[in-house]
Amino acid sequence: MGLxxxxxxxxxxxxFVPLVPGKVRFYVCGVTVYDHCHIGHARxxxxxxxxxxxxxxxxxxxxxVRNFTDVDDKxxxxxxxxxxxxxxxxxxxxxxxxxxxxxxxxxxxxLEPLAxxxxxxxxxxxxxxxxxxxxxxxxxxxxxxVEKFPRYGKLSGRQLDDMIAGxxxxxxxxxxxxxxxxxxxxxxxxxxxxxxxxxxxxxxxHIECSAMGSRFxxxxxxxxxxxxxxxxxxxxxxxxxxxxxSGEPFVRYWLHNGFVNIDNEKxxxxxxxxxxxxxxxxxxxxxALRFFVxxxxxxxxxxxxxxxxxxxxxxxxxxxxxxxxxxERSAAGRDExxxxxxxxxxxxxxxxxIAAFPDxxxxxxxNDFNTAQALGFLFGLQRHLQRYLDRFGQKKLKxxxxxxxxxxxxxxxxxxxxxxxxxxxxxxxFAEQRKLxxxxxxxxxxxxxxxxEVRNQARQARDFQEADRxxxxxxxxxxxxxxxxxxxxWRVVS
RNA sequence: GGCGGCAUACCCAAGUGGUAAGGGAGCGGUCUGCAAAACCGUAAUUCAGCGGUUCGAAUCCGCUUGCCGCCUCCA
Numbered sequence: 422m423g424l425x426x427x428x429x430x431x432x433x434x435x436x437f438v439p440l441v442p443g444k445v446r447f448y449v450c451g452v453t454v455y456d457h458c459h460i461g462h463a464r465x466x467x468x469x470x471x472x473x474x475x476x477x478x479x480x481x482x483x484x485x486v487r488n489f490t491d492v493d494d495k496x497x498x499x500x501x502x503x504x505x506x507x508x509x510x511x512x513x514x515x516x517x518x519x520x521x522x523x524x525x526x527x528x529x530x531x532l533e534p535l536a537x538x539x540x541x542x543x544x545x546x547x548x549x550x551x552x553x554x555x556x557x558x559x560x561x562x563x564x565x566x567v568e569k570f571p572r573y574g575k576l577s578g579r580q581l582d583d584m585i586a587g588x589x590x591x592x593x594x595x596x597x598x599x600x601x602x603x604x605x606x607x608x609x610x611x612x613x614x615x616x617x618x619x620x621x622x623x624x625x626x627h628i629e630c631s632a633m634g635s636r637f638x639x640x641x642x643x644x645x646x647x648x649x650x651x652x653x654x655x656x657x658x659x660x661x662x663x664x665x666x667s668g669e670p671f672v673r674y675w676l677h678n679g680f681v682n683i684d685n686e687k688x689x690x691x692x693x694x695x696x697x698x699x700x701x702x703x704x705x706x707x708x709a710l711r712f713f714v715x716x717x718x719x720x721x722x723x724x725x726x727x728x729x730x731x732x733x734x735x736x737x738x739x740x741x742x743x744x745x746x747x748x749e750r751s752a753a754g755r756d757e758x759x760x761x762x763x764x765x766x767x768x769x770x771x772x773x774x775i776a777a778f779p780d781x782x783x784x785x786x787x788n789d790f791n792t793a794q795a796l797g798f799l800f801g802l803q804r805h806l807q808r809y810l811d812r813f814g815q816k817k818l819k820x821x822x823x824x825x826x827x828x829x830x831x832x833x834x835x836x837x838x839x840x841x842x843x844x845x846x847x848x849x850x851f852a853e854q855r856k857l858x859x860x861x862x863x864x865x866x867x868x869x870x871x872x873x874e875v876r877n878q879a880r881q882a883r884d885f886q887e888a889d890r891x892x893x894x895x896x897x898x899x900x901x902x903x904x905x906x907x908x909x910x911w912r913v914v915s
Numbered sequence: 916g917g918c919g920g921c922a923u924a925c926c927c928a929a930g931u932g933g934u935a936a937g938g939g940a941g942c943g944g945u946c947u948g949c950a951a952a953a954c955c956g957u958a959a960u961u962c963a964g965c966g967g968u969u970c971g972a973a974u975c976c977g978c979u980u981g982c983c984g985c986c987u988c989c990a
Binding site for chain 1: 916917918919920921926927928929930931936937938939940945946947948949950951952953954955983984985986987988989990
């Protein structure tokens with residue numbers, strides 16, 4: 422069985438069959454660039470990054486588009502507040518977004534279109550909608566008339582009547598139906614403006630994604646992703662506009678990721694429990710944030726807390742710890758190759774675990790991107806590998822013994838790379854961890870290293886009382902020492 | 916009011932009809948000068964409760980309880 426994905430449209434898992442065999446056209450709603458991104462954006466970006474990576478790993482040729490909404494009320498407001506213009510604001514936060522994504526190891530999509538560079542496409546769709554009678558001009562605005570589109574509500578599972586009955590639908594005298602949404606807004610003084618058949622103005626939010634999606638991926642494309650909160654109205658409206666205009670189905674599979682809560686509360690600016698990606702990366706390794714996100718299924722809500730990120734941190738360190746051990750202990754014999762029979766004779770259990778791993782990993786990922794299960798399998802392989810290393814005590818591995826260990830390590834790295842994890846050399850990772858956390862201890866790296874040096878001299882002189890005293894002092898400052906034949910390592914514990 | 920989701924060991928979490936993965940914490944052991952890390956062992960006769968379908972259910976159906984999200988800009 423191949424890839425199964427949960428499709429919001431059918432509310433069930435479906436076999437993924439791309440429109441064109443071997444190719445996937447994939448669109449994800451990007452961000453509105455008016456402020457720094459928060460960890461909710463990070464989750465969405467990481468989740469769909471893994472979808473992208475896994476599709477490519479599975480052999481698909483993927484065209485991945487993620488837009489920037491760079492014209493919007495919030496951007497205008499911010500520009501006015503700062504006495505500058507919208508492009509300045511947009512460019513600043515696009516740069517910040519890229520900085521965050523790069524730090525998180527989120528791959529750049531194949532295309533990152535800007536709304537403001539696709540106004541013509543939007544106008545053409547709106548023209549077609551007016552022509553076909555799905556849209557009407559009212560004053561200086563143009564609206565989509567939801568009652569003209571019978572399938573309205575099919576994604577979010579709502580009935581028009583139910584929605585109107587809800588108390589929170591805004592009343593607007595310009596609209597024929599309160600649920601009609603704006604396609605084109607007549608401009609007010611001081612706002613960015615484009616010429617159009619309906620006078621100067623700017624596009625509504627929903628039409629942007631319809632236009633960029635169809636322009637770069639065609640009238641019908643395979644996958645569209647975004648946060649759960651976009652299901653209604655944004656994605657519902659995209660479907661209505663696009664399908665009304667083209668007369669073709671818009672998207673085959675809709676994927677939506679769950680929210681991030683903070684200490685079991687919804688993250689929001691009004692609650693003040695808002696964490697930007699930049700803030701979190703001040704104290705948490707980017708791969709640990711990734712690990713945290715991927716340790717739970719992408720559609721479920723996830724709770725960000727000190728405990729949950731500490732767990733993620735420890736899990737990652739365990740994985741990297743084994744990679745480091747392999748690297749240190751298997752230096753010799755790196756270039757030698759041995760037949761499987763020879764490798765298997767070193768340790769049948771490890772050899773078989775390595776051989777069985779790819780299918781297990783794929784099975785997990787094929788099941789609607791079950792990264793949590795995939796991670797579980799990764800730990801299984803890690804344990805086999807570490808157990809194998811431990812069999813040799815402190816001895817260095819050579820020849821086929823080393824080759825088997827290296828084979829295990831490269832299996833771990835190959836598949837964790839599909840998750841965007843374990844992408845660094847282990848010693849680089851641990852050095853980054855120390856650098857990140859040393860600030861919370863009140864010491865500097867140099868001070869710690871000097872104390873370790875003093876302690877090791879004491880140990881050499883067999884003055885264990887002094888050595889243990891230094892270690893205890895460091896421990897009190899949350900610095901943990903590990904003695905090994907390769908020397909003394911240290912880390913900051915949470 | 917409408918729509919949808921969730922409830923699995925101390926905590927996090929996978930499991931979607933065949934007899935409970937994994938991680939963290941704890942406890943015991945191995946290793947170690949002692950530690951730490953790692954490894955080994957240990958933890959749910961049971962999956963919110965009740966009823967039903969089935970040879971068989973955490974998994975399907977119904978009801979009950981509790982929690983959460985969306986319906987307004989939102990990842």
